[in-house]
Amino acid sequence: MAQIAWYAITLFCLAMYVLLDGYDLGIGVLLLADRDDERRREMVELVATAWDGNESWLVLLGVALFGGLPAAYGVLLPALYVPVLVMLFAIIFRGVAIEMISAAPGFPRGWGWAFGLGSLVASFAQGVTLGGLLSGVALRGGVFAGASFDFLTPYAVLTGFAAVALYATAGAAVLRVKTEGALYRRAMLAGRAALVATVALAAASAAALAPATATPVRLGEPGRLAAFVVLVLVAAAGLGLAGRGFGRRPDWVATAGVTAAEGAGLAGLLVAIYPVVVPPRLDLAAAAAPAGSLNFLLVGVGVNLPLVLFYNWYAHHVFRGKYRVLLAARPTGQSAAARATDPTPATPRGKVTP
Structure with a gap:
């Protein structure tokens, strides 16, 4: 029971990361296609309100794997060192870019490119990580027995592009909710294009899963198939x-719609391969920590998980609604997040307080 509970917690952290950080990575990808500095600043400021909370789920995912599924962690890290490190450096780079853009007057285009490219590289690396995992990890005696670039398969490249398209679709969907005017209309057009790419790449990834990877697809049971x-x-x-x-x-x-598709797609993949955790052979029973350790860890997670959920809810609640008010109220060179905690009354741009 403790194994299943911890597996569910790990998957919950993964799902929350994809749902939340996926959209702000997608906004960064879309920024690369926009040449208007005011719209690009608006996109960065929107991401700045919640990106750090969204990425807390990536930290929790790493903790969940390390503490609760140590055998899986010990296999996955050496097998996927390269895409994981590329992803982490890209995330760090875009985080620095967000802070530099928010604190600068105007829009520093160099940091804008850094933010967009960091988002693109992180998105692609996450998709490659998933594809490399599904392609199969070579094991011998319960330890990784492959080479550093075994993850780099055609299937991993396909899922890398699929992740970029999916995140761009999610980013465009959030821009529809949070913006208006020209950026709102551009989000509609970009969302349609990204959605078409997502459907095509997701369908290709699903169709190629069984023939192109070592992942065991177990749909022989009627209940599982249903x-x-x-x-x-x-x-x-x-x-x-x-x-x-x-x-x-x-x-x-x-x-x-995007949220439902992401959640159902992830759940469908898990239904198809459970109880395998690391394809092709490492299952949940072999990957999980001892029951006593899991029970101890569940107590800590029971305390911390609600706090992280509240933090994410609060960040999105504070910045709910359209973004025009924050942009109008923010002095030049001050981030939207700083504006929200600044006690000084807002003064519209172009006006001077007596």
């Missing part, structure tokens, strides 16, 4: 809803 079919239908419906949301109001429809 659950998988339902989840696939939910994911397809979510993508359809997102397409509808990019064409008409209310603005939240596209975000709801």
Whole structure:
């Protein structure tokens, strides 16, 4: 029971990271296609309000793997060192870029490119990490027995592009909710294009999973097959809803559709391969820590997980609604996050306080 509970917690952290940090990585990807400095600053400021909280789920995911699934952690880290390190450096680089842009007057284009490219590289590296994992990890005696670049398969490259497209779709959906005017309209067009790419790449990734990877797909049981079919239908419906949301109001429809598709797609993959944790052979029973350790860890997670959830909720609650008010109220060179905690009354740009 403790093994299943910890596995569920690990997957929950993964899902929350994909849902939350996925959209702000996607906004960074979309920034690369925009040449208007005011819109680009607006996109960065929007990400600055929540990116650090969103990325807390990546930290929790690492802790969950290290503490609760140590055998999986010990295998995955050497097998996926390269894409994981590339992802982490890209995330650090874009974090620095966010702070530099928020603190600078105007829009420093060099840091804008750093933010966009950091988002693109991190997104692609995450997709490659997933594809490399699904391609299979060579094991001998319970330890990694492959080479440093075994992860780099055609399937991993495919899932890398799929992750970029999916995150761009999620970013466009959030921009629909949070912005208006020219950026709102551009988000609609970008979202449609990214959604088409997402559907094509996701379908190709799903179709190639069994023939192109070492991942065991276990759909022979009627109950498992039924659950998988339902989840696939939910994911397809979510993508359809997102397409509808990019064409008409209310603005939240596209975000709801993308969220449903991401959650159902991840759940469908897990249903298809459970109890395998690291393809092709390492399962949950072999990967999990002893029951006593898991029970001890569950106490700590029971305290910390609600705090992280509250922190994320609060950050999004404080900056709810359209973003125009924050931009109008923010003095030049001050980030939106700093504006929210600054007790000084807001003064519109171009006016001087007596």
